[in-house]
Amino acid sequence: MSSLEERDVGVAAAPGSSSAGLGVGAVGVAVEAVAGVAAMQEEVAIRREGPEPDPDEPPKKRVKLPEGEAGKLEERLYSVLCCTVCLDLPKASVYQCTNGHLMCAGCFIHLLADSRLKEEQATCPNCRCEISKNLCCRNLAVEKAVSELPTDCTFCLKQFPRSSLERHQKEECQDRVTQCKYKRIGCPWQGPFHELPAHESECSHPTKTGTELMGILGEMDQSHRRDMQLYNSIFSLLCYEKIGFTEVQFRPYRTDDFITRLYYETPRFTVLNQTWVLKARVNDSERNPNLSCKRTLSFQLILKSKVNSVLECSFLLLKGPYDDVWIKPVIHHHSFSNDTNETDYVPLPISDSVECNKLLAAKNINLRLFIFQVQK
Template structure:
C-alpha cells in the first residue's frame, strides 16, 4: 500500500535541480555569474562536501579533465583517444607513446593511470568529443576567440593581423617573413626594389636554378615511368630476432617475386642518443642471370594508413644495378617528414609499406 499523499498533485511538485549548461553560463552577465557561482558552490558542498571557486573554478576543472594527459593541450574534437580508464590523449601523443614503447622494448602505458595502451582498441568518448566541439577556439596569433572553426580558418587566412606573410618583393629574393601588421613598414624599407639591373638579373638566374632543381622529381618520375617493366607490392613488415644474425632492431618484409627474381625489403632502426633514424635496403635473394638496373620507391599505402600518414615518407627514388656480385642495394635513410612521421609509422598495428620497382634493360 502506497504511503503517498493522494491530495498532492504531481504537477505541483517542484522540478528537480539541474546544473547550469556551459552555454547558459557563458551568456550571463557578471552579477548573474556570481549568483550561479554561489548556488553551485553551496550545492556541491552539500553533495560532495567540497568547496570550489565558482564558475571560473568549474571551468578550470573542466579544462583539466579535457586536456591531453601528455602535452596538457586541449585536443581537436576529431583527434583524441582515451585509455581504458577514460584519460584523454591527443593522437600525436598517443602515437608517440606507442612508438617509444616499441623503441624501448617496453609496454605502452597511459601516463596517468599506467593502464595498458594498444593501438587497435583506442576509442573516442562521444561526450568528450561533443564538449570539445562546444568549446571556443582561440587564434594562435592574436588570441581572438571563435565558436566556429570555419570562422577561425577565414580569420587566419584573410583577417588576422598576426598571420605570417612574405615580403611582396619575395620574387626578387627577399626572404623576409613576419606578421601582417609589420609587412607595410617592411615593404617601405625593403632594399630589393632599389637594386640595380645587374643585381636583379643575378637574382632571377638564381631563381631559375631553383626552379630547375624543383623539377628534378618530375624528371625522375618521367624516367621511371619509361621503365621497361613496373611492379608494386604492399609489404607487411615483421621484426627479425637477434638470433638470426641481423641487427637487433630490423624489420623485414615477406619475400616477393618481381622480374623473375625474389626480393626482400629490410628496414633498420638506429638510435644514437635522442636521435632515431630508419634506413631501408632492397636485397636480391636469388642470383640473376643478367645485370638488372632497378629503381625503387617506398611509400605509405593509402589503404592501411591514416590521412596524416599519406605524406609521411617523402618521395625519393633509389637506383641500383643488381648482379651476381652486387645483390644488395645501398642502405639509405628513409626520408621521413619528421619525428611524428616516425612515431606514426612504428605505432601502426601492422607496419605496412608500398614498394614500387622499375626495371630498365
C-alpha cells in the first residue's frame, strides 16, 4: 500500500486526526481487541453450555424460557390458548367469558356446578365477570387452532397434530397397547402392537383342553349374563298391563337449616292415576359437597295419593329426550302404602362425577320416569 493510500485510510478511520499513522494504529488495535473479546465470549459460552447434547438422549423436561427470549411458536401458543382454570390445552370444546378468557368444557361445567352447590353466581377465575351458559359462547377459532398444535403420542412419544392423534393412537402407532386375539378364551397378555405377532405365534391358549376353556369362559360369561338379565327384566316389565311414564323436571331448592343444603324436587305429577313426587340430593346430603371432587346424585320416589291397598310397583329413571347425560337403566321395586309411601334414596346410575357436574350445571334436571304396576 502506498503512503498516499495509508494517509487516506488514516483520515477515513479517524477524521479530524492530526496524524495519519495514528489512525492506522487505532484501527489495528481496535480490530485485535474485538477479536480477543469475541474469542473470550465464545470460550465462556462453550464452558457454560458444556458439550453438545447427544441426539439419542431422551428429551428433557421443558425449561421455562427467560423473559424476552423467543421460544418455539408452539410453546408461545400453548400459554396463549390454554384453559385459564387448569392451565392445560383444551381437548374438546372451548368456552370464553365476555372478556375473552378461555375455559375448557370440563372446567367450565365444574365452575357452574360449584356455583350451584355454593348458591353463588359463577364467575370467571381470571377477571371475575359473571359466567353462565347464556353469557359464555364457544370459541371455534381457538378449537381449530388447538387441534393443529402438536402433542406427544402416549405410546411412541412422537409428535402429531392433535386432530390426527386419536387415529394414530388407535390404528397406526406400532407401540400402542393391544391385546391378544385369544383374549376371548382367557389370554391375559397385552403389550405393544409390534410384539403382537410374536406373542400370538407362541400363545398357549389355543392348545388348552376343552375342560380348561370351559372354566375360563364360565367366568367371562358372568358379566354378560348380568346384562342380559337386566334387559330381559325390562322386556318383561313392558308386558305389564299397567305402565305409565312421564317427563320429570328436578328443580333446585335449599333447606332451611343454619347451613343450607342443596336438594332437588319435582312438581307433583300423575302416573297410573296416582300423584307422585321425586326428590334428589347431592352426595347423600354431605355438609360441603363443593369441597369434594366426587359428585353423586341419589333420588327417591314418593307417593302423595292415599291408597286403599298396597300398590306394588317397579320403576326406573332414564335420561330425558333432550339431555346428553348417560344413565344406565336400573330397576327398583317398592310396595307403596299409606305408611310406606317413600322409597329409600337410591343412586342415580350415572357413570362418573363429570356426568354429575353436567346435571348440576343445568338450571333444571330433565329425566324420564317409568312406573310399572305389578298385578297380583
